[in-house]
Amino acid sequence: MAARSSGVFPREKFDLDEEMVVTDTPAADAITLTSYRTIRVVVIGAGSIDDGGTNKIDVTLGGQVVTFNAADLDANGVGLAHVRGTLCDADNNVSYTLGGTATIVGCYLDAVDNLGG
Numbered sequence: 001m002a003a004r005s006s007g008v009f010p011r012e013k014f015d016l017d018e019e020m021v022v023t024d025t026p027a028a029d030a031i032t033l034t035s036y037r038t039i040r041v042v043v044i045g046a047g048s049i050d051d052g053g054t055n056k057i058d059v060t061l062g063g064q065v066v067t068f069n070a071a072d073l074d075a076n077g078v079g080l081a082h083v084r085g086t087l088c089d090a091d092n093n094v095s096y097t098l099g100g101t102a103t104i105v106g107c108y109l110d111a112v113d114n115l116g117g
Contacts, residue, residue, distance in 0.1 A: 027095065028092045043107050061094045068081070
């Protein structure tokens with residue numbers, strides 16, 4: 001059996017690398033978003049989130065917006081979402097916006113599938 005990752009989420013086989021951190025200021029990402037088949041958005045430590053209200057987290061990657069509401073988070077405030085890289089714009093910018101009283105500890109991207117074709 002192959003060894004599993006020893007990162008933060010060893011069963012999911014991905015790490016939270018500082019190169020892949022998303023901030024509240026739009027900036028070009030470390031990877032070319034359009035070159036990946038699937039990109040995982042990881043929100044950790046989310047708090048004060050509701051369902052369908054203003055207390056939410058919007059993560060924008062390459063023009064695509066992923067919204068995290070309370071139903072999208074586990075009991076620890078961790079949320080995962082997936083976006084197809086081909087749907088992203090060429091601007092390659094990523095950022096998050098907190099609505100209302102929402103808070104987070106961190107937001108990261110992870111390339112799930114290798115380079116697209």
